[in-house]
Amino acid sequence: MKITWLGHSCFKIESDGGKVVVTDPFDESVNYPPPRIRADVVVVSHDHHDHNNVKALKGDPAVVRGPGKKTAEGIEFEGIASYHDEREGKLRGKNTIFCFEMDEIRVCHLGDLGHQLGEKEAAALGDVDVLMIPVGGTFTLDGEGAKKVAGQIKPRIVIPMHFKTAAVPPSFGIYPADDFLSGEKVNRPGHTLFVSKEALPKEGEGPRVMVLDYK
Numbered sequence: 353m354k355i356t357w358l359g360h361s362c363f364k365i366e367s368d369g370g371k372v373v374v375t376d377p378f379d380e381s382v383n384y385p386p387p388r389i390r391a392d393v394v395v396v397s398h399d400h401h402d403h404n405n406v407k408a409l410k411g412d413p414a415v416v417r418g419p420g421k422k423t424a425e426g427i428e429f430e431g432i433a434s435y436h437d438e439r440e441g442k443l444r445g446k447n448t449i450f451c452f453e454m455d456e457i458r459v460c461h462l463g464d465l466g467h468q469l470g471e472k473e474a475a476a477l478g479d480v481d482v483l484m485i486p487v488g489g490t491f492t493l494d495g496e497g498a499k500k501v502a503g504q505i506k507p508r509i510v511i512p513m514h515f516k517t518a519a520v521p522p523s524f525g526i527y528p529a530d531d532f533l534s535g536e537k538v539n540r541p542g543h544t545l546f547v548s549k550e551a552l553p554k555e556g557e558g559p560r561v562m563v564l565d566y567k
């Protein structure tokens with residue numbers, strides 16, 4: 353599997369067989385190069401402009417949103433209900449966490465998760481191989497909060513997202529990934545990360561932190 357970061361919460365996840373799943377395509381407000389790529393499936397964690405720009409994509413992808421199980425292009429997506437804030441959605445609404453499996457690798461994208469998970473919620477995500485987690489604060493988990501959530505989920509690989517980079521305008525109001533990365537051994541594989549079942553870190557090794565480049 354190949355995982356490419358397009359910026360913010362948008363990843364292109366391509367299976368060995370060439371199926372392309374795109375997560376949370378953003379609009380121009382976050383100032384990354386527009387995600388004008390072909391997709392077979394697009395998942396949308398919630399309907400905010402920096403996550404739901406489905407029309408930017410090419411190839412007329414199937415759109416997966418909301419909680420529950422849905423199959424698209426032969427891939428089963430599990431949407432898990434959650435919130436965009438710490439007050440059960442009263443401030444910023446609902447959010448859907450998505451888990452799915454390709455090439456025997458379980459991927460989990462937390463969208464704009466804004467709160468800690470209960471034990472049951474964390475268990476519902478299953479045995480996560482690759483976790484995409486928001487760390488930029490203000491609208492989502494911040495670095496400290498994200499460390500706790502990642503510690504509960506215990507993925508093999510963790511990829512921070514939704515944080516301030518050189519591209520994002522300061523007025524957007526999110527922070528860099530520094531707090532999340534402090535004290536961690538950070539790997540920087542570049543724009544694209546190659547993941548295979550065989551090469552995953554072993555259980556108990558602790559998550560391998562991968563910071564991708566957005567271009």
Ligand SMILES: [Zn+2]
Binds near residue numbers: 400402403464514
């Ligand atoms: Zn957002």
